[in-house]
Amino acid sequence: MSASKISNDYEAVLAYCCDKTMNGYEQALHYGxxxxxxxxxxxxxxxxxxxxxLIEDDLAA
Known part of the structure; x- marks a missing residue:
């Protein structure tokens, strides 16, 4: 897997976790x-x- 794909995946999951916690970076990582x-x-x-x-395909809730 390319470095840019890994980075994009990481950012997408981190943003998802931020949305779920409605909090900052540390809380999002903890949730993740x-x-x-x-x-x-x-x-x-x-x-x-x-x-x-799933996020990429708009299937994550």
Whole structure:
């Protein structure tokens, strides 16, 4: 996977988490870790990449 695709996926999932928490960066990352989207070192998990696909396809609620 290209670096730009990984970056785009990360940004999409982080924005999704921000919307869910209605809070800042740290709270969004915490929510993303609890949801299984990010690892302890804030990298996207396989689930995070799947969520990015759903966001990209406008299927994430």
């Amino acid at each position: 870790r609890l949801s299984g989207y990010f690892t302890k070192d804030n990298k996207l998990t396989a689930m995070g990449h799947k969520v990015a696909r």
